[in-house]
Amino acid sequence: MLKTWTVEEIREILHEVGEKFNFSCDEVPIFISTRMTRRLGCFRAKINYETSKYSPVSFTFTKDILNGAYSEEGVREIVIHEYIHYYIIIKLQEIHNHDEVFIKYCKLAGIPGSSKFSGKPVAGYKQSAYVLRCSHCGKMIGYKTRKTKIIKNIEKYRSNCCYAGITISKEEIAI
Numbered sequence: 001m002l003k004t005w006t007v008e009e010i011r012e013i014l015h016e017v018g019e020k021f022n023f024s025c026d027e028v029p030i031f032i033s034t035r036m037t038r039r040l041g042c043f044r045a046k047i048n049y050e051t052s053k054y055s056p057v058s059f060t061f062t063k064d065i066l067n068g069a070y071s072e073e074g075v076r077e078i079v080i081h082e083y084i085h086y087y088i089i090i091k092l093q094e095i096h097n098h099d100e101v102f103i104k105y106c107k108l109a110g111i112p113g114s115s116k117f118s119g120k121p122v123a124g125y126k127q128s129a130y131v132l133r134c135s136h137c138g139k140m141i142g143y144k145t146r147k148t149k150i151i152k153n154i155e156k157y158r159s160n161c162c163y164a165g166i167t168i169s170k171e172e173i174a175i
């Protein structure tokens with residue numbers, strides 16, 4: 001059984017890590033995006049140009065993290081990663097992206113300090129993907145879950161089987 005998540009459970013992870021760092025993010029709204037596919041999570045802040053101070057705007061997570069696409073550990077990692085962005089920008093009032101300061105705080109929070117989540121969706125999870133097929137014989141060549149360069153420049157590619165053009169269709173497939 002894939003574990004699915006509610007926004008309240010995501011909030012709970014954020015609350016716990018906030019307690020650990022003694023810096024709450026309970027007031028920051030959480031949005032779930034059906035359109036965010038390149039990134040799994042995002043923290044937004046805004047700057048006040050008069051005071052040069054950053055204040056929080058929102059956390060956004062892709063709906064895929066609620067749907068059971070990732071392991072429980074993976075979801076925690078994705079959520080805590082965004083908390084660390086929040087902590088560094090709002091508490092420290094510094095911009096570090098994914099540098100060594102960011103990695104240091106990730107490790108303090110108990111997650112791997114990499115810039116990108118390395119986990120893959122769990123087996124059997126149906127995900128919408130761009131499916132690539134040979135336009136001549138219809139053979140499935142592969143799929144991409146994100147709008148990659150190949151997808152954008154598909155007319156430049158040929159299938160290995162028939163050396164024909166490649167078609168793309170958006171389908172729900174089990175990965």
Ligand SMILES: [Zn+2]
Nearest residue numbers: 081085098115
């Ligand atoms: Zn990040």
Ligand SMILES: [Zn+2]
Nearest residue numbers: 134137161162
């Ligand atoms: Zn073919």
